Amino acid sequence: MPDYTLKIRRYDPESGDAAYWQDFTVDLAPERSVLDGILRARDQEDGSLSIRCSCQAAICGSCGVRINGKSALACNTKLSDAAERAQRGGINNEATSNGAIVVEPMGNMPVLKDLIVDMDAVHWKKIQRVVPWLLPEGEPPEREYIVDAEAMIDVTQSMACIQCGACVSACLSMEVDPEFIGPAALAKAYRFVGDPRDAHHEDRLRDLAEDPHGIYDCTHCFACIEVCPKDVAPMSQIMRLRRRATGDYAIKDSNNGYGHEKAFVDIVERWGTLHEAQLLPRSFGDGSLVKGQTRPAAVKQLIDSAPAALRGLARGKVSPRKVLIHPKLPDQKEVRRIYEEIEGRDERIELNLYIVGEEGEGGADDKEPVQGESGAES
Amino acid sequence: MPQHDVLVIGAGLAGMRAALAAAEEGASVGVISKVHPVRSHSNAAQGGINAALNPEDSWESHAFDTIKGSDYLGDQDAIEIMCREAPQELLHLEHLGVTFHRNEEGKLGTRAFGGASAARTYYVADITGQAILHVLYEQLMKHSEVFRYEEWFTTALLQQDDGAMAGVVGRNIRDGSMELFPAKTVILASGGNGQVYNPTTNALVCTGDGIALAYRIGAPLMDMEMVQYHPTTLAGNGLLITEGARGEGAHLYNAEGERFMEKYAPNKMELASRDVVSRAEQTEINEGRGFPDGTVSLDITKVPRKRIHEALREIINVGRDFAGVDITREPIHIKPGNHYTMGGVKTDFEGRTPIAGLYAAGEVACVSVHGGNRLGANSLLDTLIFGRRAGQDAARYASDTGMPKPSYASLSAEQGAIEAIIRRERTGRRVSEIKAELGATMDKYAAVFREEDGLRTALEIVKRLQQEATTTATDDKGSVFNQDALGALELGYMLDNAELIVMGALERKESRGAQFRTDYPARDDEHWLKHINLSVNGEIPEVSYSDVTITQWQPEARTY
Numbered sequence A: 001m002p003d004y005t006l007k008i009r010r011y012d013p014e015s016g017d018a019a020y021w022q023d024f025t026v027d028l029a030p031e032r033s034v035l036d037g038i039l040r041a042r043d044q045e046d047g048s049l050s051i052r053c054s055c056q057a058a059i060c061g062s063c064g065v066r067i068n069g070k071s072a073l074a075c076n077t078k079l080s081d082a083a084e085r086a087q088r089g090g091i092n093n094e095a096t097s098n099g100a101i102v103v104e105p106m107g108n109m110p111v112l113k114d115l116i117v118d119m120d121a122v123h124w125k126k127i128q129r130v131v132p133w134l135l136p137e138g139e140p141p142e143r144e145y146i147v148d149a150e151a152m153i154d155v156t157q158s159m160a161c162i163q164c165g166a167c168v169s170a171c172l173s174m175e176v177d178p179e180f181i182g183p184a185a186l187a188k189a190y191r192f193v194g195d196p197r198d199a200h201h202e203d204r205l206r207d208l209a210e211d212p213h214g215i216y217d218c219t220h221c222f223a224c225i226e227v228c229p230k231d232v233a234p235m236s237q238i239m240r241l242r243r244r245a246t247g248d249y250a251i252k253d254s255n256n257g258y259g260h261e262k263a264f265v266d267i268v269e270r271w272g273t274l275h276e277a278q279l280l281p282r283s284f285g286d287g288s289l290v291k292g293q294t295r296p297a298a299v300k301q302l303i304d305s306a307p308a309a310l311r312g313l314a315r316g317k318v319s320p321r322k323v324l325i326h327p328k329l330p331d332q333k334e335v336r337r338i339y340e341e342i343e344g345r346d347e348r349i350e351l352n353l354y355i356v357g358e359e360g361e362g363g364a365d366d367k368e369p370v371q372g373e374s375g376a377e378s
Numbered sequence B: 001m002p003q004h005d006v007l008v009i010g011a012g013l014a015g016m017r018a019a020l021a022a023a024e025e026g027a028s029v030g031v032i033s034k035v036h037p038v039r040s041h042s043n044a045a046q047g048g049i050n051a052a053l054n055p056e057d058s059w060e061s062h063a064f065d066t067i068k069g070s071d072y073l074g075d076q077d078a079i080e081i082m083c084r085e086a087p088q089e090l091l092h093l094e095h096l097g098v099t100f101h102r103n104e105e106g107k108l109g110t111r112a113f114g115g116a117s118a119a120r121t122y123y124v125a126d127i128t129g130q131a132i133l134h135v136l137y138e139q140l141m142k143h144s145e146v147f148r149y150e151e152w153f154t155t156a157l158l159q160q161d162d163g164a165m166a167g168v169v170g171r172n173i174r175d176g177s178m179e180l181f182p183a184k185t186v187i188l189a190s191g192g193n194g195q196v197y198n199p200t201t202n203a204l205v206c207t208g209d210g211i212a213l214a215y216r217i218g219a220p221l222m223d224m225e226m227v228q229y230h231p232t233t234l235a236g237n238g239l240l241i242t243e244g245a246r247g248e249g250a251h252l253y254n255a256e257g258e259r260f261m262e263k264y265a266p267n268k269m270e271l272a273s274r275d276v277v278s279r280a281e282q283t284e285i286n287e288g289r290g291f292p293d294g295t296v297s298l299d300i301t302k303v304p305r306k307r308i309h310e311a312l313r314e315i316i317n318v319g320r321d322f323a324g325v326d327i328t329r330e331p332i333h334i335k336p337g338n339h340y341t342m343g344g345v346k347t348d349f350e351g352r353t354p355i356a357g358l359y360a361a362g363e364v365a366c367v368s369v370h371g372g373n374r375l376g377a378n379s380l381l382d383t384l385i386f387g388r389r390a391g392q393d394a395a396r397y398a399s400d401t402g403m404p405k406p407s408y409a410s411l412s413a414e415q416g417a418i419e420a421i422i423r424r425e426r427t428g429r430r431v432s433e434i435k436a437e438l439g440a441t442m443d444k445y446a447a448v449f450r451e452e453d454g455l456r457t458a459l460e461i462v463k464r465l466q467q468e469a470t471t472t473a474t475d476d477k478g479s480v481f482n483q484d485a486l487g488a489l490e491l492g493y494m495l496d497n498a499e500l501i502v503m504g505a506l507e508r509k510e511s512r513g514a515q516f517r518t519d520y521p522a523r524d525d526e527h528w529l530k531h532i533n534l535s536v537n538g539e540i541p542e543v544s545y546s547d548v549t550i551t552q553w554q555p556e557a558r559t560y
């Protein structure tokens, strides 16, 4: 069995010392998870190494961390994949990894100890913010509420959220505006706005639209879609909230400064063009979304929401063409093709993984174009 | 000093349902959980929840399936209650906001499940447990009058001089502080003990804490020998492929390509009871018709692709991420693996234990509605029905009881015990080593097939491990998130659980439900149609028996 080196960010709040890096070498099969690696190190070398974990199956949402700079669940990231990524060079990481798998606590939340962050202070506070319970009108019926099957499947996508916080950790807007309600909480909000049994859709939407840190504070950066282990696609849920707000209730973006775009441009300036531009190709090109091939719908979802992101880019001084079609980015032909495809489309189709799943063999055609072509690419 | 009428230990389905029910009755309620509530193991339930809600279905049919599934060890009065109340409970969840699957008319839709004579399993894709757990947590956030002690670990149950409940001692995992929680009633809702075995489908938190805590203060345990092995788990890591897969039409094959269930359950085939299917698989494997990795194969490609995507999406992920298999295109290798604790703290159907003020509900408890074998999708139902009943009864009981005053001495005793573990020098084995040996031992000797010699060996090993556990040390010497110290406490609980499972299995000299003794291969109603109860009594647990309640279904031979 191969040896893997994990470079883990340690922090002991009781020691008075600053956070530091510690290397652990574990001998495990390549398909085992990064969490298995961490637990092996804890079991055999240092029992004080701390991480929340329980299900080991990407269900409980406990083990969110950053692996080679990317927010993820430790339990569904394979050691071999993580090592391969580390070899190619971690993204924006202060630790020089030398091929080691770099594991840090999630971002945008205070660290309590080692890999454990304070979810209450950020994540759960934001969940509370969106009035996270059903508000039906009057007494419940004697039997079940009769609701459209599709509507239930539709909100089940946001129900699939395991509250792991990976999206919160990765959210660029939240980095700029810590008050931003954020991807997970807004996806949770859609779970009620999309639920026909809830009687307060308009109030909810108005509230989230009027809050300067609400639905218009998202910069379409895709990060949440990219990192979400459950395909909740928070950004898409936010876009749906916006469409419902404007389409169904004519609620205007009262903070029409498009502060989010400014923030986005700020980030682009701060982090550099290449980094931001990489977001799209990363999602389309070599990210897990395409690689699996079993999730073509996710790719389509990305493409679907892309024009908005591009328009955002266009309004801030950055030319999307220039950014996207950057000589340093790999696979120019493919990027150009994707760019042209998304620019050429003027209408957005509502897409949802569960609904796509339901369409069956006939519907498979529907998802073919993107899958077929990106399949040819890899 | 936080004091409550009703203090619930555990925030899975049973715990949250109990807390909400007690609060509705006007009690002051606290919920202690060692993990954040939505991290609880109830999350893992993919398949669904049973209720005879369809007009064509009946609670009697549901009850009969449950009783037959239990191999007639389930108590029929309790089962009647569960099955009668199931439809109302399901509708209650629907009204709270659970996004159950609908049919074309917009009404609740069902799927088929093992051991059931009608399709009566209601579901949310394959995240049913998660969806219900998160919706109950939504309600808990709404009802802010319920105090939540999230990431608090219960280390002891406290009694008054007359034996009645006085409260608990808890440790705040976030800062290591210990607290006395006086409470008129305590409801254990702390889940099962799957971690006693390795591999298991159960999460790392399922260490049988409540079972051990109750046992230690003298509450009797029941049916501890009944440990369910689920027929479809992944070989290496024990991850579960939901029974929903077979419910949707997946088939089982041995290495010779034979659909072997034809031999064992010609009528129900793959949808026979779990004990039956697990034994069939293990027989195939033991007799050399399995794959080299000790598995048989589950072919889900039989299920239409669109249906897989709609209803089994989570196991597409599990197959891809954890076995490298695309289940929509190829069969996946599986084997029986530890899954569920049928036994537990003995309660009546209000969740009461013989200790005044101590209740239990959910997987920690044994009412007993599952008897020798639990039917799929009956466990979530059990947690909710008996969680609610326990919550209501505890609130009523608390309303005319005074607040007990547990002594601070018990707090310092607990504090001292944990500090001793933390300060101890390492002289012996690591917690992880002991746990690994325990898991392998149980999986070898107290699994699908059992016999006297193996069980005796297991008991000896467990006894030795209990000794070794007294010398484990921690590397973590701090207070904040000292998971190392909690691991040592959990190991103690697991070893108690293991000992009691093996004791029960040794005692029951017949084969019934999940207990198959190769040395006593037949069911023996004459001598063993009874529950085995175990209570603390010095070195060796005291064994006693209690009757199985039979209302209208006499035991029959069990064929599927």
Ligand SMILES: Cc1cc2nc3c(=O)[nH]c(=O)nc-3n(C[C@H](O)[C@H](O)[C@H](O)COP(=O)(O)OP(=O)(O)OC[C@H]3O[C@@H](n4cnc5c(N)ncnc54)[C@H](O)[C@@H]3O)c2cc1C
Pocket: B009, B010, B011, B012, B013, B014, B015, B032, B033, B034, B035, B036, B037, B040, B041, B042, B043, B044, B045, B046, B047, B048, B049, B128, B129, B152, B153, B154, B155, B189, B190, B191, B192, B201, B202, B203, B205, B206, B209, B210, B240, B339, B340, B361, B362, B363, B364, B376, B377, B378, B379, B380, B381, B383
């Ligand atoms: C993979 C899998 C799939 C399943 N699928 C189904 C299904 O489809 N249908 C079905 O009906 N059943 C299913 N089950 C069974 C079902 O999920 C469980 O039996 C049920 O959820 C148990 O719920 P619970 O509330 O009793 O306990 P849990 O959900 O396990 O909750 C236990 C709680 O107790 C707390 N706790 C434990 N010890 C302590 C302590 N010392 N101090 C403080 N807090 C503590 C924990 O933090 C947790 O909150 C499945 C089980 C598994 C493993």
Ligand code: SF4
Pocket: A167, A170, A171, A172, A173, A174, A182, A183, A217, A218, A219, A220, A221, A222, A223, A224, A225, A234, A235, A238
């Ligand atoms: S798309 Fe919006 S919500 Fe998602 S990470 Fe980017 S800024 Fe945050």
Ligand code: SF4
Pocket: A160, A161, A162, A163, A164, A165, A166, A167, A168, A183, A184, A187, A227, A228, A229, A230, A231, A232, A233, A234
């Ligand atoms: S949306 Fe996805 S990434 Fe965000 S908390 Fe939920 S499951 Fe985690």
Ligand code: FES
Pocket: A035, A052, A053, A054, A055, A056, A057, A058, A059, A060, A061, A062, A063, A064, A073, A074, A075, A076
């Ligand atoms: S351990 Fe549960 S999500 Fe990773």
